[in-house]
Amino acid sequence: MEGLTVAAIILGAVIGGMLVTSSTAHTIMHAMHVPAMVSPPELAIFIVFLIYLLAALFNLYIPLVAIEHKPLSRSPLFLLRDFWHCFTLLWKDPLGQVSLAVTTLFWGAGATLRLLVLAWAAVVLHYDIGTAAKLTAWVAVGIAIGSILAARFVKLEHAVKVIPMGIGMGVLVLAMMLVKSPLVAILLLIGIGIMAGFFVVPMNALLQHRGHLLMGAGRSIAVQNFNENISIFLMLALYALMVKLDWSIYIIIFVFGMLLISTMSWLYRKHGHDQDDGHL
The missing domain is CATH 1.20.1250 (Growth Hormone; Chain: A;)
Incomplete structure (x- = not known):
C-alpha cells in the first residue's frame, strides 16, 4: 500500500506539472482535437476528473471481506x-x-x-x-x-x-x-x-x-x-x-x-x- 501511495505522489507531481505547462496542454488539446473554446485549465480539471473516475471504477473491483465491526446502528x-x-x-x-x-x-x-x-x-x-x-x-x-x-x-x-x-x-x-x-x-x-x-x-x-x-x-x-x-x-x-x-x-x-x-x-x-x- 505504501509503495502505491508513493507511486501516486510521484505520478501526481509529474502529471500535474505537465498539465499546468501551456505548451504541453496545447499539444494534448491538438492531439485529442479538443474544441478551441476549451482552455488549458479546463482541460486539466477534466483530466483530473477522469483520473478520479478511474479510481472509483477500481474500487468496484476490490473484493469484499468479512466485516469485523458491523455498525450497531445507521443513525x-x-x-x-x-x-x-x-x-x-x-x-x-x-x-x-x-x-x-x-x-x-x-x-x-x-x-x-x-x-x-x-x-x-x-x-x-x-x-x-x-x-x-x-x-x-x-x-x-x-x-x-x-x-x-x-x-x-x-x-x-x-x-x-x-x-x-x-x-x-x-x-x-x-x-x-x-x-x-x-x-x-x-x-x-x-x-x-x-x-x-x-x-x-x-x-x-x-x-x-x-x-x-x-x-x-x-x-x-x-x-x-x-x-x-x-x-x-x-x-x-x-x-x-x-x-x-x-x-x-x-x-x-x-x-x-x-x-x-x-x-x-x-x-x-x-x-x-x-x-x-x-x-x-
Whole structure:
C-alpha cells in the first residue's frame, strides 16, 4: 500500500506539472482535437476528473471481506458518537497519539510544501509555473527512496525512533533560503523527500497497527483521514494568510521550517522513549 501511495505522489507531481505547462496542454488539446473554446485549465480539471473516475471504477473491483465491526446502528447521531469515541481513543493512546500526530503533520506539511516550492522556485530560480510544478516531483522521488530505506532498516517495534528525521526535514526546509542553484535545489528537495519518507512510513504502519488493535482498521483510517484533511486545511490557511499579508517567501519558509522543527522536537521529547521496551 505504501509503495502505491508513493507511486501516486510521484505520478501526481509529474502529471500535474505537465498539465499546468501551456505548451504541453496545447499539444494534448491538438492531439485529442479538443474544441478551441476549451482552455488549458479546463482541460486539466477534466483530466483530473477522469483520473478520479478511474479510481472509483477500481474500487468496484476490490473484493469484499468479512466485516469485523458491523455498525450497531445507521443513525447519523450514533455514527457521530461512535466516530468521536474512536477519535478520542486513538488520541489518548500514547503510540496512537504520536503516530497520528506525525502523519497528520506530514500530510499538512506536504500539501503546503508543494505550494511553497512553486513560489520559491519562481522567486529564487525564476521558473515558470510549469517548470516549478515539475520540480516538486523530486520531493516525491525522495519520498520513494526514504520509504524503501525505512522498510529495510526500521522495525515497527522502534518506529518512534525515526521522529528526528522529521526535525531534519525542517532543517532542510530552512536550508531552502540559502539555495541559488537549480542542481542544489533538486538535491535539497530529494533530501527533504528522503527524510519525509523515512519517518512517515514507519509512523503510518504504527498507526495502522494501533488503530487495528483499538478499534479496527476501518475506523482507524477514518480518524486518520479526518485529522490529515483538517491539518491540510489549517496549514494551507496559514500559508494563504501569510501570502495575503504579503510576507516574503523567505519569511514563510522560516515559519514553515520552524513549525516542523518545533513540533517534531516536542513529539520526540514526549514520545521518544515510548518503545524502549519494543512495545507495540
